[in-house]
Amino acid sequence: MNEKEIAEIRRRFRPDKSNITHVRGCYVNDKREIVSEFDQSLALMPQEEGEKILTTLKRTLSGTLGKNLVGLAFATEQVVDGEEHKLLMALRGSSLKEDDAVRAFYQRVIDAVNLEGPYLILLAHDTYDVPFRSKDGETLDDASSEIYSYILCSVCPVKMTKPALCYYVPENSFHSLRPDWLVSPPELGFLFPAFDDRSTNIYNALYYTRNLTENHPEFIEAVFRLEAPVPAAEQKEAFQSILSETLAEECHYDVLQTVHEQFREMIEEHKANKEPEPLVVSKDTVKSVLEHSGVSGEHVAAFDRKYDAEFGADTCLSPRNLVDDRQFEVRTPDVTIRVNPERSDLIETRILNGARYILIRADEGVEVNGIDIRITGEA
Template sequence: MNKKDISELRTRMSKSKCTFTRMSGCYVTSDKDILLHINETFLNLEDDEFDKYLAIAKKTLSGTLGNNLLELDFPLEEELTGGKQQFLMGLRESKLKNEELLETFYKLIIDNYDYVGNYLILVFHDVYDVISKTKDNFKLDESEEVHEYLICAICPVKLSKAGLGYLEDENKIGPRHRDWVVSPPDTGFVFPTFTDRSTDIHSTMFYTKSTAEPHRELIESVLGCPSKPTATEQKNTFQSIIKTAVNDSEQENKVYGDIQESLSLLAQEQSELLGSEDEQVVLTNESVREILQENFLPEEIVDKIETAYKENFAEEPPAVDYLLDKKVIAENNKLKAQKQLMEKVEVLEEQLEEAKNSTESSFDEEFDVILHIKPEKVDRIKEEFIDGKRCITIPIDEDEQIKVNGMTDLSFL
C-alpha cells in the first residue's frame, strides 16, 4: 500500500461515506479475563458512539509508512490450511457473524499480547465498492471490484486522572469519580491490504503507536508474519553503529551529523532522478562506504562501520529516508554556520589587528622614529650617545625576529 491507497481508505471513514457493516470486540482485564463482548451493526450506532468508534478505526491507518505502518507479507505456510492467513480469510468471509471464530481470534490476541492493564479489542468489517478511475484520476460510475477487509484495533483502557470536582448530588467539591477511559489504539492491523486500488490477500498492514517498541509478539504469533523493524529502530541501530565505531565522545556527534547531511543530499539527488514519492532510495553497502570516505573518516573506522552495517541490515537494506534524523541535520547545519561565523570573525580580527599595527608603525608628522616592541622588552631599551650621536639601543636575542617598516631583510643595514 502506498500513501494514495491509505488515503483512499481513510477518506471513506466519515459519517457520509462509511460503509462498515459490523463491529465486534471484547473488553479484557489485566488478568486476561473477558468482561464483556461487543457485537453491533455499525451503521445503527448512535452518532456519538459512531464518531468515536470510527476515529479508532481510522487511527489504525495513520502515521508514517515504514514506521507506524508496516506492510507485512504472509509466509507461504501461513496461507495453507491451518495458517494464520487462512484463519483471517475465514474471519473476513464470516463478516464477523461467527462467534466461534471471533472467540478464537480474541483468545489468540489475549494469549500473546504483551501488555499490563485493561484493554479493548475491536474488529471492524467493511465492504468497499472500488470505483474505477481513468489514468488522469477521473472517477467512472461503474464498480471495478469489491474490496472486503477487516480492521483490528487494540486500545488500552485506563483510569481517568484523580482530582477534585463538583459533586452535584452533594453540592460540594470533592474527589472526582474516576472512570475507565478507552485510549487511542496502541496497535492493530488491516487485512487484507488495498494495493494499487485492489485487494492483496497475501499481505497485511500492521499499525504501531510506538515506533521504538512495536508489539512483535502480535506480528509473529497472531499474524504469523516475519517481524520487520520500524524506521525508528533502523535509525537507532544506524546511529549506534556509527558512534560505536568512532568511540570518541567528542567526535561521534560531529561525525554522525556530517553523515546525516550526506544522507540527506543522497536522498534528495536520488528522489529527483526517480521522480516518484513511492520509490524509495535504498542505502546499499557501497553507498555507505562512499559516504564515509567522502567525510574523510579513517579507513579503520570505515571498515568497522561497513562490517556492522552488513551484519545488521543483511536481509534488507533500509531506505535512506528511514535513517534521516531531521533534528540532527538541523543542529549540524547550525554548528557549521556558527563555525563559519567564528572563522569570519577571526579573519576580521586579524585584519583589524594588522591595520592597527600598520597605523601605529607608520610615520606621522610629529615623530620620525616609531617603535613597536613587545612589553617585556621595553625595560631593556637604552638611550645612548655613540660617536657623538643620540642613539636608542635594543638588545636582540638570537631567536628573535626584527621587522623595520614592514621589511624583515635587514641586510642593507
C-alpha cells in the same frame, strides 16, 4: 502499501464513506479474562458515538510509513495451508459473522498481548468499491475496478481517568466528576489484506504500532506467525552504534553532519516529488556518503561488515528511521545544542590551546534567558 493507498483507505472511516455497519469486540481485564463481548451496530447508536468509533479505528492507519506502519508478507506456504492465514481469511470472508472464528482470534490476541491494565479488542469489516483511476491519475467514481474487502483490528488500552471538578453551565454550579474508564487510542493493530496497487493482496498485511520502541513481536508471532521487523527506534540506535564503532577516530562532526544532511535532502526531495513508494537507502548508498565525506577505505570496509552482521547485506533502511530530519542536536554531558537542521553548518569543532571546543557562529539575535546580548571582543 504506499502513503497514497493508506490515505485512500483512511478516508473510508467516515459515516458517509464507510460500509462498516457494525463493530465487534471484547473487553479484556488486567487478568487476561474476557469480561464482555459486543457486536454493536453503528446505525443504531448516536451519530457522534459512531464517528468516535470510526475515528478510533482510523488511528490504526496513522503515523509514519516504515515507523508506525510496516508491511508484513506471508510466505506462499502460509497462504496455501497456514492456520493463521485461514483464520484471517475466515474473519474477512464471513464479514466477522462467524462467532467461532472471532472468538478464536480474541484468544490468540489475549494469549500474546501483555498490556498494562485492561484493553479493548476492536474488529471492523468494510467493503470498498474501488473507483477506476486512469493513467493520467483521474478518478472515475462511477467506474469500479474491483471490490476491496478487508478487516481492521485495533487493540486499545482502557485507562481510568482522574477525579476532577467540573462546572455545569445550566445549573451555574460545580460538581465533582467521578473517575471513569476511558478508551485510549490504539496501541497496536493491523489491516488485512493489504491494499497494494489499489488492489487486494492476500499475501500481505499492514501492521501498526503506536510506540516506535515496541512493536509487540509476540502479537505478530501469534496472529501472523511471522518474525517482527526491527522497531524504528532500534534501527536508529543500531545504525548510530555501527557508525561510532566502525569509524572510530574518523567519526568527526563533519562526517556525521554530511550523513545527516544527505539523508535530510533525500527525505525532502522524496516529499517534494510526492513519491508514492516508501523512501529507502541501501548499504552501498551509505558507503558512498561516507566515502565522499573523507572516510578511509579501511573504515568503510569495517562499516560494510558490521552492517551485514546487524541488518543483512541486502537490507534497505528508511532514512526517516536513521535520522531526525526535523532536528540536529549536539550533546555533551552538561550542554545540549539544538540547531535548525538546515543550518548545521553554523557549528564546527576545534582544538584551541589543547582544549576541545564546539563553536557556534552567532551573527545576530543572541539572547540569554530572553534578553538580547552583545558579543564583544577582538576583531
